[in-house]
Amino acid sequence: MRKLRAATTVAGAAVLLASLGFAAGPGAQAGDTNSQDVIEYRVHDAYPKGEALESAGLEVVKRVGDDVIVVGDANTGSRLEKLGLRAEVSRHLRQAPWSAPTLKPGAAPQDETYYGGYHTVNAHYANMDAAASAHPDLATVVNYGQSWRKQQGQGGYDLKAVCVTKKAEGDCAQKPDSKKPRFLLQSQIHAREIATGEMSYKYINYLVNGYGKDPEVTKLLDTTEIWVVPIVNPDGVNIVQSGGNSPKLHRKNADFTDADLRQCGDSAGSQPGVDLNRNFGYHWESNTSKCDQTTSTSNGAADSEPETKALEQLWANLFGDHRADGPDDRPDANARGTALMLHSYAGIIILPWEYTHSTHTPSDAQFRAMGADMSKFSGYQYGQAGELLYDAAGGSDDLAYGKLGIASFTIELGDSGGSCDGFTPQYSCVDGTFWPYMQKTFNYLASKAPSPYK
Template sequence: MTLRSGAVTALLTATLIASTAATAASTPAAPRGEGAGVLRVSTSTPLTTAARLQAAGFDLVESRIGTDLLVVGDAAVRSRLGRMGYRVTVQQTAPTTERPVSTGRTNGIAAAAATFYGGYLTADEYVQHLSDVAAAHPDLAVTRDVGDSWRKTQGLATGNDLVAICLTKLQPGDCQLTPTSTKPRFLLIGAVHARELSATELSNRFVDLLANGYGTDAEVTSLLDSTEVWVVPVGNPDGREIVEQGTTSPYLQRKNANNSLGACAVPPTSSNQHGVDLNRNFTWKWGGTGTSTNPCDQTFRGSSAGSEPETVALSQLMTTLYPDQRGPLATDAAPLTTPGYMLTLHSYANMHVIPWGDTTTKAPNDAGLRSAAFRASYYNGYQTGQPGQILYTVTGSTDDYLYGERGVAASTMEVGPNSGSCTGFTPAYSCQDGFWTANKPAMMYLAKAARAPYQLSLGPTTTSVTAPTTTVTAGTTFTLTATGNDNAYGTSGVGKPTAQTVNAGRYFVDTAPWNGGTAVAMTANDGSWNSTSEVAKATVPTAGLTAGKHQLWVQTRDSSGNWGPATSAFVTVG
């Protein structure tokens, strides 16, 4: 793949110089940088103020500081907010950095991957990386072209495919675009909003974790043996390529590249840009709260529900991967046994939000949705709840669409803090290491729970599975321990579930519980199952086990009879 940025960069850079000079001359104290900055709007009524600002077309950050709201904006936005009666201060100025030289690819052979802004891969390279992974791991991964970008539907050379990778230990019939899979499916979508660099980078790292960990990491091996993991790291490739055109700092292009609907700014500004907000364009409850009818606004909902080819592609991917499990009414619940989970990554707020997004009324499967999100937030500490409970209401979003149309569990994580050196849509690339450390176990938890998230998330989280790391002599025994924690929930948010007593543990050898493995009871390490967190213990015989590596799974149960997801470990007998 080759980069297509030369002519566009020249045009955008020339326009940028004139635009930046004019802005600097009139408002020298305005937020700096090509993308503009983040403004803090003081308010004591955040929900009411958010609704007012959304209706007026402002670009609200998915975050708050106390009750104050954050708005992406330049001097013009700051003046407009002031005229509306709000006290506005500059929360963050856009960083600037020298743009690294991209190396690209020659004749399809990878040199150093093309990067920008300190290390992020370009949109082309993220997609190319999926092909590289599939080529390197033909037993684990295949790629699928799942649709076209807006530019491609217009016949433009700058158009893109939307590409997904499916990772699993491939068996006949796996990774097909059909809802009749024999394995549960976990779907991860990044960068529906183009400027949110963390979303694509974490999606990419999740792909690498799975592809490189099979056979050596017990949890990864268990996941890929049992589950199809689908990843779309770049849900908005046209928009992402616009982001990459910023010469000193990425443009804050949020939307796709549809420039047919209004005379908007080129290059994009924080308050005026071409395109449709794809996360307001999905057909479920389209056109309601949290959207704008102005084509140049950041939250422009589009000319009609599902009007954009990227929205169509992602919608069709969801409805192709998952059968319909829910009735037609908003109050209809999906069965507790419904498999599947979809997670979208956005930035930034350190939040984890669940359906419904348009109301604070609970979804019919709220218990499972909320418990799964709080379980993931145990690892990353994110504030958890419905958008209207912790942020602001929204319509036409991805997670509401999938849950509404199919009854499949879905949620959105907003990656990154609202203050500090790693805040923002375009944090320094070095920040991704910390984001990945916090979010890797959260993403793994949700992927494991995809077998039956409405049930499994109600049970305890099993952690710290400990088996011998050295070879165990055949004919002897070894000690297996694990911690079952029913209070493994994040501590911030709305509606945190109540922890129950952990009252049982069990383990399986070589055959997983979902494949009919034989359960062996464990005992409480302290002699009594009487706490919300218990260490389960077992003495495991090796008699009858062949020499070599064996896989173990451990589950724990709460006092209501809910078993949590199984956690796996390897042990070697010799």
């Protein structure tokens, strides 16, 4: 990681980046180490234009006063220039030189890792299975769908969740009338946000290993079902981990119906697939630009992706429907349960609505009270997406709350300006920085499951 000259303009940056040997597009081989690098651009006076950046398919990761930080690759600068924006390269997050994934011979399947300790999709799945076989009284693994590639017969994965609770008759059924209230934790809907999946991996193990020893865990599992989906987007994570020690920065799923890697490349700023967190069908907006970071559909409509549809069905099965769909409808008196989707790397807590911040939800006071409580653990700011960064339509929380009445939050892990910033922090950040406050945050949200709106 090193800083470029702060005053470098976008046009100047193109020259500078060329001189640094940036390769465009796919086909980067060992030795050609820079095409995967992430470049942050500071875009001046662009906060009020956040939605325009979002519509242009760019990812805004931070707000700095009236400026915003946009993340992308060497070509992102010229795209900003075409939008008439004044931008400069603010930081260059250099990827480690490429090397093949190395798996230790004889390692247990749940210990298969890449990039210094990050778990592969197979390792996440093996970890859930290992928890269930070692603790049959506590953990139940369920399949809730299939990834896009699996549906197409191109490899791919089942979509998996684990239910963790001190099991009693009828627990962990995929039906909304459960005896215990539920907390649902989900991560890696954006594949390249690799620290998020590790939070889920650690939480599953913390729960099953803590029962009967840690009074807080014991109480939670006696009274609550905790569901974890560690990898919402396994096809995408498969692409990320294929980079081995230099993870590919694939954000979207692997639905390459409209475009493939030859057309889009596979850089931070240009890649094929659909952004699952723009695909949910509540106040959805269309973005059919195939190589954008925020392509919102493969067929011109919302809910086009199998990963999205399956997750929505899981939510309906676990939580039922406790809210009419109008903007001012309150969740009904029986609404219970909490949900959290993890992202990185802005370091913020986001409440619905995300598609707009000109109105608040009817549950705004409760959401902000919970946001304030969670903020005490991490120090992250909380608010609606557009208050902190920009409005974003088609996200998970708007559908989960808007259609079903689930008290649903997004947290972006982050370490603004610190050594654990970026999509691919060193693995030591997982234990050293993120886990201590996320563990408290997850327990807090689980404790709110019985009555989030009271």
